[in-house]
Amino acid sequence: xxxxxxxxxxxxxxxxxxxxxxxxxxxxxxxxxxxxxxxxxxxxxxxxxxxxxxxxxxxxxxxxxxxxxxxxxxxxxxxxxxxxxxxxxxxxxxxxxxxxxxxxxxxxxxxxxxxxxxxxxxxxxxxxxxxxxxxxxxxxxxxxxxxxxxxxxxxxxxxxxxxxxxxxxxxxxxxxxxxxxxxxxxxxxxxxxxxxxxxxxxxxxxxxxxxxxxxxxxxxxxxxxxxxxxxxxxxxxxxxxxxxxxxxxxx
Numbered sequence: 433x434x435x436x437x438x439x440x441x442x443x444x445x446x447x448x449x450x451x452x453x454x455x456x457x458x459x460x461x462x463x464x465x466x467x468x469x470x471x472x473x474x475x476x477x478x479x480x481x482x483x484x485x486x487x488x489x490x491x492x493x494x495x496x497x498x499x500x501x502x503x504x505x506x507x508x509x510x511x512x513x514x515x516x517x518x519x520x521x522x523x524x525x526x527x528x529x530x531x532x533x534x535x536x537x538x539x540x541x542x543x544x545x546x547x548x549x550x551x552x553x554x555x556x557x558x559x560x561x562x563x564x565x566x567x568x569x570x571x572x573x574x575x576x577x578x579x580x581x582x583x584x585x586x587x588x589x590x591x592x593x594x595x596x597x598x599x600x601x602x603x604x605x606x607x608x609x610x611x612x613x614x615x616x617x618x619x620x621x622x623x624x625x626x627x628x629x630x631x632x633x634x635x636x637x638x639x640x641x642x643x644x645x646x647x648x649x650x651x652x653x654x655x656x657x658x659x660x661x662x663x664x665x666x667x668x669x670x671x672x673x674x675x676x677x678x679x680x681x682x683x
Contacts, residue, residue, distance in 0.1 A: 435650070435651045435653075435655055435656045435657070436656045437657045437659075437677075437680065438473040438501055438538065438657065438658045438659070439473065439657070439659045439676060439677055440471040440472070440475065440661075441467075441471070441474060441475070441663075441669040441670060441672075441673060442474075442477055442616070442660045442661065442662045442663075442669065443474070443475070443477040444464055444467040444474055445460065445478075446463075446627075446663065447460070447627070448627055448628055448629045449630065449670070452630050453466075453467075453470070453670045454466045465495050465496075468495070468497055468500050470670065471673060472497075472499055472500050472501060473500065473501040473502070473503065473538065474503075474660075475502075475504065475505070475541070475616075475660040476492075476503065476505065479504040479507060479526070480505040480507060480508050480543075481507065482509070483525050483526040483529040484529055484530075485529075486529065486532055489529060489533060492533065493532065493533050493534065496536065500536055501536055501537070501538040502533055502536055502537060502538060503538040503539050503540065503541060504530060504541065505540075505541050506523075506526060506541065506542050506543070507526055510522050510526070511542055511543060511544050511548070512544075512545050515548050515555065516552070516555045516558075520562075523559075523562075523563075527564065527567065531567075537567070538568070538658060539568040539569060539593060539612065539614055540567060540568070540569050540570070541571075541572060541595065542571045542572070543572045543595075544572065544574060544575075545574060546574045546575050547575075548574075548575065549575050549577060549578075550575065550578050550583070553582070553583070556586070557586055560586065560589075561590070568591075568593075568610075568612070569592045569593070570593040570594070570595045570658070571587065571593070571594060572595035572614075574599070574601065576602065576603065579603070584609055587610070588609045588610065592609060592610060593608075593609055593614045593658075594607050594608075594609045595613075595614040596614070596615045597616045597617075597618055598616070598617045598618060598619070598643065598665065599618045599619075608650065611655065611656065612655060612656040612657070613650055613655055613656075613657060613658070614658045614659070615643070615647070615658070615660070616659070616660055616662070617660070617662060617665040617672060618662050618664065618665060619662055620664060621664050623664060624663060628667075629663040629669070630668060631668050631671075632667050632668050632671045632672075633666065634665070634666045634667055636665065636666055640672070640675050640676055647659070647680050651680075659676070
């Protein structure tokens with residue numbers, strides 16, 4: 433099967449995009465519809481705060497084209513508060529909710545905090561062993577101690593993708609652990625003022641060129657790409673995505 437490239441932004445509910453990315457006077461209720469005219473995938477950020485209602489899921493599904501895809505973060509109760517311990521109920525509720533997206537559901541992201549450290553390896557292994565085989569998953573860690581062959585072998589065993597990040601406090605380690613890779617362009621929250629995401633404020637031409645080369649290389653090897661830009665990376669994540677798409681296409 434030919435590798436595909438799904439590139440989008442982290443979230444879509446930004447009023448400061450109105451008039452530049454969204455048409456002038458676009459109401460919040462139409463943000464997703466307008467977003468889906470530009471990109472074919474988005475990472476849902478709101479699931480970090482809890483599993484969405486069925487009605488919300490159905491609105492997302494009905495309001496996007498057939499070829500549109502969603503990825504989503506696991507709720508923070510699972511990854512940050514309980515750190516995988518005694519989370520069976522929360523996990524089942526979240527996965528059941530996300531299944532409502534049907535064929536529009538892409539990988540689900542386990543984003544862990546810095547204090548989720550390698551001494552939690554057994555908890556991670558037990559959790560991954562219990563995940564259902566009909567869904568796909570990716571893992572983002574923020575402690576350098578995880579970056580070992582043992583960790584990557586665990587991800588390979590369960591066909592879980594290691595999430596590559598462009599993040600100030602983590603090195604970029606190009607490890608592919610399954611048939612797709614997950615990339616997140618994060619930046620530093622201190623560099624961009626909240627709710628002022630209407631334009632590019634940080635030039636990252638060198639970084640974007642380097643990432644475009646990485647992506648193109650993966651595609652050549654048959655690895656599907658799921659990649660998502662945060663507004664804090666450059667100030668206006670739609671521009672980041674467009675720049676990467678343009679450079680990958682120019683190769």
